[in-house]
Amino acid sequence: MSEIKPTVHSHTGEAIFAAPLAETDAQEAEPATNARSAVPYTTFTKAHKCLITVILTSTMLASPLTATIYLPLLPLLAKHFHVSIQAINLTITLYIIFQAISPLLFATASDSFGRRPILLVTYALCTVSSLGLALNKSSYAVLLVLRGVQSLGASAVLAIAYGVIADVCPPAERGGMQGPTMGAANLAVCLGPVIGCLVALGTGSYEWVFWALVIFGGGVLFLVGFGLPETARSVFGNGSMEATGRGKTWWNLFQARSKMKRAATEIENVNEVVDEKNGCGTKVGPGMKAKFKMANPMAAIRILFWKDAALVLWMAGSPYAVWHAVQTSIPSIYADTYHFNELQIGLSYLTGGFGTVNGGYLNGKLMDWNYKITARSIGHTIDKVSGDDLNNFPIECAKARGSYYLLVIYIAALAGYGWSVQARAHEAVPLILQESLEIFGGPDIKTIN
Structure with missing residues (x-):
């Protein structure tokens, strides 16, 4: 990150x-008067940080929830798909493998293209794969593949969330945001198996466990789309630059469309924001598109x-x-x-x-x-x-x-x-x-x- x-x-x-x-x-340090302290680390207010904390807490539930809600289903899945427990355990192994691969792909991409679009993509992957798992009735091979895709979407969220925290909090304050976020997100570790057991016992089937993940994923996707601002410092600096394009929330886009009938906006000068800590910056202005280079x-x-x-x-x-x-x-x-x-x-x-x-x-x-x-x-x-x-x-x-x-x-x-x-x-x-x-x-x- x-x-x-x-x-x-x-x-x-x-x-x-x-x-x-x-x-x-x-x-x-008190707010200093020297040149270095004249540029704040971030322009996000406490209210913004509280909103981001709530949204991050919701997004970070994905990985522990999809991993642990599945565990009580192992005997039921083995019986339904007519395979051994060892074969079902292979789906857990595959899940862990994709847990290692996913951050390499998506966390790196979030540095180049921004946190918001990558979070939306990963949650879409997680939700669609959960839908496929709920609809899969008889194929063990499909179960194996979709669990890998589900892990690919869910497992990058933690790394991206840490990146968001680093974007909006200076080093001395990151623990204050990361601690409550991780504490609340880890609640899924203990609730996941209980939810899995209760749903399986109440319905006598595994499908509704995955339907619950579909509902959860869709709800968080909606929350991220409408509420999470873009924070990537490599894209929008310390937050002082107005978000454009994919950096806008869906609510911002809705407001922009409602104002299209008003008088034409004045042409603004091209702004340049440079992050002195990272040595990175981007130029954004009306009619211009920022150029991003995808890291390896x-x-x-x-x-x-x-x-x-x-x-x-x-x-x-x-x-x-x-x-x-x-x-x-x-x-x-x-x-x-x-x-x-x-x-x-x-x-x-x-x-x-x-x-x-x-x-x-x-x-x-x-x-x-x-x-x-x-x-x-x-x-x-x-x-x-x-x-x-x-x-x-x-x-x-x-x-x-x-x-x-x-x-x-x-x-x-x-x-x-x-x-x-x-x-x-x-x-x-x-x-x-x-x-x-x-x-x-x-x-x-x-x-x-």
Whole structure:
């Protein structure tokens, strides 16, 4: 993304559990009079940011909801399509593969063409594939293909949403927007399986689960189309430039058409907005079209060969792989070991879901807190107006601060979870440990990346 750069985590700071500093200790810059601070980082107001937060929260439900609402359906799908559980598990594997591919394509495209049009395309893909899954009655091959397309549309949303947050929030304030957004979006992780179970039990079929996704996708597509402004800094700078063409919301287009009968508008001078942080800009004016160059999505693969970046990606990817393994195994574990019925299996996802909600909220607080403490430790003054120049700020130290402690607790919870299942401990034990995995694994993943 244009504002989120790969970081090199060669250092970690003190424990994050130290007593928080008083606000007077954190050095924050007042609106300065120098030339650099004269250009605000963004022109979006608090009201605009609140609206964007609500819309982003809705869009970010797509990936966890489409992934988890499907899990309780595995036995039902195997029986309906006359295939083994292993064959149905292959649809989950394919979903995960496209989860890796989708951000490479769409997140990169959103930097070049803007967030709005790419979000609309991805949600359209997700909604249409859900419709196909609802209409598919007998073909396992179609189920396999459409799950891949569904993942392709849903999985890019998180990366694009992070880009939107970076567009409208300076580095010191991103945690305040990302934390509540992730906390609310992660609610889908615990609600998805419950919704899947309730719908399947109430209808006796899997089709209505996908119809529910069609309704959800269509509603969010409508919300994005009418309410989400274009924020990409590579296209519209800090937001001071009036949106044109595909950058306009559907509501703006409706208003523009209603004004077409008025007097002809005056010809405006060509405006140029340059983002001094990114060194990128675009010229837009009446009768002119901005030229965009599509970045090579495969260029991101090069990051895998950077030693420090590869370590960070491994640290983030490992807990994510564990999460998928745990989520996929829950129906079998609680059905075979604890003899849960379908509804109880769906409810067993709630503990882990509550952990992701709490972890997402905690993550946002930790991000801003660690940023302030790191700034204070090096005598840096936080610029909340124009944003800090991250080339001269140890952002990797701020994000990785205290990650050792989170990793130790996470690994201990994971080992305890495996032991509790093997020893057939009381069902409350693995359920509590599921929540611990999400609380301490979630913030660790997000804070250091």
